[in-house]
Amino acid sequence: MTTQALPLAQPQTSFWSRLGNARRYIMIATVIGILLLITVLIGRVENTVADIVASFIATTITFATPLTLGALSGLYCERSGVVNIAIEGMMLGSCFFGFIAAGYFKGLGLPDQTALWLGVLIAMFSGLLFAALHAVLSIRFKVNQIISGTVINILAVGLTGYLNRQLFFQQGAHQLQSAGTLSRMPIPLLSDLPLIGGVFNQPPITYLALILVIVTQFVIFKTVWGLRTRAVGEHPRAADTVGINVYKMRYANVLIGGAIAGLAGAFFTLQSVGAFEPGMTAGRGFIALAALIFGNWSPVGAFAAALLFASAQAFQINLQFYSALVPPELDFLKKSQIVGMLPYVLTMVALTGIVGRTTAPAEDGIPYEKGE
Amino acid sequence: MAKATVVIPPSAPKPNRFSGLGQKILVPILAVFTALVIGGLIILISGGNPLEAYRGLIEGAFGTTKAISETFIWATPYIFAGLAVAIAFKGGLFNIGAEGQLALGALAAAWLGYGLPRMLDTTIPAIIHVPLVVIGGALAGGLWGAIPGWLKARTGAHEVINTIMMNYIALGLVSFLLNGPMKDPSPTNVIARTPSIAETAHIGTIFANPALRVHWGTLLALIVAFLIWWLLWKTTVGFEIRTVGTSSGAARYAGINVGRTIVLTMFLSGGLAGLAGAVEVAGLNYRHELSFALGYGFDAIAIALLGRTHPFGVVLASILFGAMRSGATRMQFLTQIPVDIISVVQALILLFVAADEIIRYVYRIRAPKEEVIMTRGWGG
Amino acid sequence: MADQISALEIKDITKQFPGVLANDKVSLNLKKGEIHALLGENGAGKTTLMNMVYGLYHPDHGQIFVNGQEAHIKEPTDAINLGIGMVHQHFMLIPVFTVAENIVLGNETIKGLQLDRRAASQRIRELSQQFGLEIDPNAMTGELPVGVQQRVEIIKALYRHCNVLILDEPTAVLTPQEADDLFRIMRELTQRGVSIIFISHKLKEVLAIADRITVLRGGRVVGETTPQTSDEHSLAAMMVGREVLLTVEKEKAQPKEVVLHVEGLRVKDKREHEAVAGVMLEVRAGEVLGIAGVQGNGQTELVEALTGLTHSFGGKMILAGQDVTNATPRRLVDAGIAHVPEDRHQFGMIKSYPIADNMILNTYHQEPYARRRTMNNKAIEEHAKRLVAQYDVRTPSVYTKGEALSGGNQQKMVVAREFSRPIKLLIAAQPTRGLDVGSIEFIHKRIIEQRDAGAAVLLVSAELDEVMSVSDRIAVMYRGKIIATVEAKTATREQLGLLMAGITPEQVAQK
Incomplete structure (x- = not known):
């Protein structure tokens, strides 16, 4: 039996092309490395290298949290065959409702952290509700899934904008109090380590994101659930003929994805900022989608891509710290817009096939019609 | 699988090129109606009076000549952007990138409006300057749109992903330029915007009354809608676009260069979106400002689908969406209902137009459905 | 028990x-x-x-x-x-x-x-x-x-x-x-x-x-x-349901000049395997060359290469003296090739198009249907009406959508379009697959008419009976090559069956 990994690819000979999907990780590591190196070179005039690296890693992990969660949300949906461009909308909607809920529970007299955790649950639940709409539209009504996603994206902007104004400005009486943000949870021992200790002192949603990457990798590739999910996304009729309920699998996975997008939403209002602003997810859902695609629909790949995209953001923020030290000819790197384009450009590059084939699940986005 | 044979009874009316018009309009109308009802319920639940809100909305959109003029001002970019998405749909492509293409069009138009005369250090006569600004904007949008088209034709990369990515690249680019090299340097300015374009680049208003801001760009939008209709159904280019959009296999069989047609379709689509931006700059705002173009791209998808991807349908849908946007301000003023409710209603309209099965079920419509053929998923 | x-x-x-x-x-x-x-x-x-x-x-x-x-x-x-x-x-x-x-x-x-x-x-x-x-x-x-x-x-x-x-x-x-x-x-x-x-x-x-x-x-x-x-x-x-004698009434062929000359043609399939491995064949005006073979021996790829739908990576194709190797479908149609494709839903027609548009699918750019890129609806309609009558396509109107027709009528529509223009070479791939016997007979008759009118006909079919009854000569394709060409009149099922299994007369003789 041959062991060629890429059945459909052209016969490939060069060393670079023989690396296959490893190219993706090499590229990710290289770009992060370069960004880190520039940061160190600029910052070392006034700071120790260890401090710079630790700060870079910490900000990268923080920024990577919603991207990772968003990408995992999309992963469950798309592995089961439902395209999800509504990660952004689900995140925005749930970050609003989670925030409202946390404020409400605080108003009931609960301690801040308890209220925040209940807020996280409500955020996940509202993500699940948005996902339920997406699922019903795409699975039951077989609506084009890109349109269904667009519906949710517009709806989330409109609904949060409307309710935000209606609840806070028009009827000022019900002013909600913010419950603040989830506190950091240092990991015993690890967080006391010199230099890199800060990396192990993160707020809870960040830990959850990391755990979910590992869990998802295991679920998708090692368990019965994952096998069936992938089967339903690749060839639903084949799954149907061996007695797997295609619709059930798709519903379940889209709902799981929604709950995870809700967790990503909670990151914004309950872990990061402690307040809601209209449109505060600011396109992070689409970067998450880009990470999912860049990571070739694999959890670890998506996480790596999320780290890459987050490191670009971290890079720009870190340069702001060392603003005075940045040589004038590199001043443009301080602009968030320029570095902010990196994820999108890299994803477009990945799609051209330079860093290995990017292959979506075969039936991703195609509604399943049973025989009759 | 059994192949079903549809037997047409001899008594069935003979179809012609225009059959089923009433049927095509019925579902969109009911979709709009249903969305308004649900929007009303949301207003009611959140403590407002939906009837008053909608009265304010209608008054604000059509109550006075000025209101009607404002409605058409809103409708103008919607027509261009809606046509952009619609023509892509006809070509089997899903252009989520109208937003970015529009921004690029506006950016180019603004520069041609203020920068070019400065660079040439001369005044350009209006008869040249206005077309230059408009066409330049269209070209910029068209090229921005052609990139994902070319990538699809060349590598099979899905246009939905690439147009989403290019929206954000455009946003970054425009934001960088409007905050930097192209920023209005006047000392009072604190926001991201370009300087004003030269007067010679202004598209004139139709009426002498300064309160009526509606400009010749609106007429241009209607003419372009007609031209797109003519292109799609009366020319071989349109035949090629539609054929590629329906079946790439049949298109190859028919001797059509599929790749070139995809690039052309995306160029036209992007060009229309670019026109939306250019006409906004030259006819209304006389500059480009970062916050102007937000949200048109997604609204355009709703408009294209509500208009059944037909140019004339797009015009009607644009007027409806324009009326809602222009009436919303009045509604908020009269009833304190936030304008954001309009986005909710528009999302619901899109929902019911896309999931017309719901509408058919609720209103017990039996007639067959007309499918809009479009790309699904990432399969390519 | x-x-x-x-x-x-x-x-x-x-x-x-x-x-x-x-x-x-x-x-x-x-x-x-x-x-x-x-x-x-x-x-x-x-x-x-x-x-x-x-x-x-x-x-x-x-x-x-x-x-x-x-x-x-x-x-x-x-x-x-x-x-x-x-x-x-x-x-x-x-x-x-x-x-x-x-x-x-x-x-x-x-x-x-x-x-x-x-x-x-x-x-x-x-x-x-x-x-x-x-x-x-x-x-x-x-x-x-x-x-x-x-x-x-x-x-x-x-x-x-x-x-x-x-x-x-x-x-x-x-x-x-x-x-x-x-x-x-x-x-x-x-x-x-x-x-x-x-x-x-x-x-x-x-x-x-x-x-x-x-x-x-x-x-x-x-x-x-x-x-x-x-x-x-x-x-x-x-x-x-009745005695089937899949014989087609026809006169003896009057072959004339060579219309299609294919030499050493090589084509890859979608999986990048060499599906056509050096095909050599000739078809003359006024004759039907049938290609027999078990499905999947390269016939599909051969037809796609001959009609411009796919590229060959070796060999030559000459049409009436002109080198048309790897020409586009457009050029081949203009040069006089008609093609009844194997998969009519993928290539031959557009289900959501009205019959009128399907009837000009690959000639829409030609006069009188278009002049200076403007379509002439009147000419298109008249053309469709004429063909619908001539080829007995059962439909209420020429604006009925293709998908509303039965399989047999859809195929008649394709045949009508392809046979209605002056052609030098007709390539018909599985032209009767999935059709009822009535439509099969109709289409066979029309193919012979084309032959008698002076066209060269290349018929590819997985049905041996069809190949035997319609063709004048039969080429057997096996693993991407033509391994033998025989006269249809003298060919026997047994002989062709062996050839289709890759067993040539020499091998038989050796045994």
Whole structure:
């Protein structure tokens, strides 16, 4: 039996092309490395290298949290065959409702952290509700899934904008109090380590994101659930003929994805900022989608891509710290817009096939019609 | 699988090129109606009076000549952007990138409006300057749109992903330029915007009354809608676009260069979106400002689908969406209902137009459905 | 006696689809350990019937008994639990899964939280040894040849302990050798107590392998027989409903100058395998060259290359003296090639287009349909009306959509378009596949008319009878090459059959 990994690819000979999907990780590591190196070179005039690296890693992990969660949300949906461009909308909607809920529970007299955790649950639940709409539209009504996603994206902007104004400005009486943000949870021992200790002192949603990457990798590739999910996304009729309920699998996975997008939403209002602003997810859902695609629909790949995209953001923020030290000819790197384009450009590059084939699940986005 | 044979009874009316018009309009109308009802319920639940809100909305959109003029001002970019998405749909492509293409069009138009005369250090006569600004904007949008088209034709990369990515690249680019090299340097300015374009680049208003801001760009939008209709159904280019959009296999069989047609379709689509931006700059705002173009791209998808991807349908849908946007301000003023409710209603309209099965079920419509053929998923 | 209980009994099954009565009181009795052939034309209702047994469709009326017990099969799971397995015509395998993953899907065993891959591979190896079905559980399914994929499907059924195995047109995609191998496996299975329903429309195979034969026509059972008491003629008559003499009335061909000259043509298929490996052929004006061969020997790719739908990577194609190697479809149409494609829904027509537009699908750019890029609707309409009348396309209007026509009328529409312009070369690929006998005869007649009008005709068909009755000369294609060309008049089925299996006269002589 041959062991060629890429059945459909052209016969490939060069060393670079023989690396296959490893190219993706090499590229990710290289770009992060370069960004880190520039940061160190600029910052070392006034700071120790260890401090710079630790700060870079910490900000990268923080920024990577919603991207990772968003990408995992999309992963469950798309592995089961439902395209999800509504990660952004689900995140925005749930970050609003989670925030409202946390404020409400605080108003009931609960301690801040308890209220925040209940807020996280409500955020996940509202993500699940948005996902339920997406699922019903795409699975039951077989609506084009890109349109269904667009519906949710517009709806989330409109609904949060409307309710935000209606609840806070028009009827000022019900002013909600913010419950603040989830506190950091240092990991015993690890967080006391010199230099890199800060990396192990993160707020809870960040830990959850990391755990979910590992869990998802295991679920998708090692368990019965994952096998069936992938089967339903690749060839639903084949799954149907061996007695797997295609619709059930798709519903379940889209709902799981929604709950995870809700967790990503909670990151914004309950872990990061402690307040809601209209449109505060600011396109992070689409970067998450880009990470999912860049990571070739694999959890670890998506996480790596999320780290890459987050490191670009971290890079720009870190340069702001060392603003005075940045040589004038590199001043443009301080602009968030320029570095902010990196994820999108890299994803477009990945799609051209330079860093290995990017292959979506075969039936991703195609509604399943049973025989009759 | 059994192949079903549809037997047409001899008594069935003979179809012609225009059959089923009433049927095509019925579902969109009911979709709009249903969305308004649900929007009303949301207003009611959140403590407002939906009837008053909608009265304010209608008054604000059509109550006075000025209101009607404002409605058409809103409708103008919607027509261009809606046509952009619609023509892509006809070509089997899903252009989520109208937003970015529009921004690029506006950016180019603004520069041609203020920068070019400065660079040439001369005044350009209006008869040249206005077309230059408009066409330049269209070209910029068209090229921005052609990139994902070319990538699809060349590598099979899905246009939905690439147009989403290019929206954000455009946003970054425009934001960088409007905050930097192209920023209005006047000392009072604190926001991201370009300087004003030269007067010679202004598209004139139709009426002498300064309160009526509606400009010749609106007429241009209607003419372009007609031209797109003519292109799609009366020319071989349109035949090629539609054929590629329906079946790439049949298109190859028919001797059509599929790749070139995809690039052309995306160029036209992007060009229309670019026109939306250019006409906004030259006819209304006389500059480009970062916050102007937000949200048109997604609204355009709703408009294209509500208009059944037909140019004339797009015009009607644009007027409806324009009326809602222009009436919303009045509604908020009269009833304190936030304008954001309009986005909710528009999302619901899109929902019911896309999931017309719901509408058919609720209103017990039996007639067959007309499918809009479009790309699904990432399969390519 | 236990043996008298049937493994599977179908009683008076009726199934109505919109506009079609797919099954009308169909009954069938599968005895234990037998191979029971279900024979019928395309669209006779064979697959529909079996999909109901497997739980994919539900009958409107009728009963199904498994081992003498009435069974209510609502889902494939029910069928699987009753010991029924089915190998579908289009394999239900996931290309990016390993063989083992495909086999266990839906019936997984777990160890802790994980899939127990080791146990699965173990079990698959056992089954594979027991039934002589060689297979590697860790191979990536999509990379396997179709014959091996079919084995995976069979093991998939055995893995679920099936006693009744339904094989839907299993030989359609196989080479003769692979088909023989399959027949060997089928006999092996019956000896181990598996009962088999074998769906086919190929008379020879049915006669060779079946213990009993049930013939289906237009959704009804028209008879049950055995290979001992029937022959090809009687089976064909039952299948079609009348004496079929698939001969076409034609004069002797008057071949003139060479129109198509193909030399050393090489084409790759979608999987980058060399499907056409140096084809050499010539077709003259006024003759029909038929290409016979088992499906999948490169015929599809040959036709696609000759019509510009795919590129060749070697060799030459000369049309009436002009080199047209790798010319675009547009140029070939303008140069006088007409093409009735194998898959009319993929290439030949657009279902959502009105007939009028379908009638100009590849000539829309020519006058009078378009002038300076503007379409002339009046000319298009008149053209369509003329063709609809001339080719007897049954439709209420030329603005009726293509999808509203029956298969036969759709094909007539394609034929009308392709035959209605002056042509030098006609390439017809499987022009009658899936059609009723009336339409088949109509199309054969028109092909001969084209020949007599002076066109060169290249006919590619998987139906040997069609090739033999329409062609003047027959070229046999095997593994991407033309291995022999014979005169149709003197050719025999036996001779062609051997050639199609790759056995040339020289080899026969050697034996």
